[in-house]
Amino acid sequence: MMKSMNYENPGKRCGSRGFTLIEILIVVVILGILAAIIIPQFASAQSAARATAMRSQLGTVRSQIAAWQVQNGGQIPGGPGGTADEAIDTLIADGYLTRTVFVSPGFVWIWDSSRAELEIEYDPSIDPSIPDADGDGDGDADDVAVIRTW
Numbered sequence: 001m002m003k004s005m006n007y008e009n010p011g012k013r014c015g016s017r018g019f020t021l022i023e024i025l026i027v028v029v030i031l032g033i034l035a036a037i038i039i040p041q042f043a044s045a046q047s048a049a050r051a052t053a054m055r056s057q058l059g060t061v062r063s064q065i066a067a068w069q070v071q072n073g074g075q076i077p078g079g080p081g082g083t084a085d086e087a088i089d090t091l092i093a094d095g096y097l098t099r100t101v102f103v104s105p106g107f108v109w110i111w112d113s114s115r116a117e118l119e120i121e122y123d124p125s126i127d128p129s130i131p132d133a134d135g136d137g138d139g140d141a142d143d144v145a146v147i148r149t150w
């Protein structure tokens with residue numbers, strides 16, 4: 001009697017049932033589709049955040065240059081003919097900045113030491129992953145142009 005019942009349901013185990021291969025494959029495919037949707041959005045948000053962070057840094061350094069000039073009789077931080085790094089080092093030495101302001105890869109400070117004007121440019125030959133400065137979801141020549149106007 002017992003032997004005949006086992007032959008009727010040879011694949012059935014008592015009390016537990018696992019997932020079939022098809023069920024597992026369906027779950028894996030769904031997770032893959034979700035990842036393909038979500039990961040590019042993270043990359044886009046990261047690119048936009050990188051542009052926003054650099055713009056914020058630029059604004060901070062510019063305002064501290066202006067404050068330094070007010071306190072130092074309109075002189076040029078770093079001296080006439082100095083570089084952007086020399087100007088920033090002067091601000092750090094005098095307590096206007098707490099540390100060196102690092103630029104994200106591809107960004108380059110442009111310092112006009114005759115007028116104490118700090119600009120920033122993006123050089124795609126240094127880092128071709130141009131940050132999305134205009135918020136349209138991609139990084140291209142338009143973003144390089146936008147960064148130049150900051």
Ligand SMILES: [Ca+2]
Pocket residue numbers: 131132133134135136137138139140142143
């Ligand atoms: Ca863009």
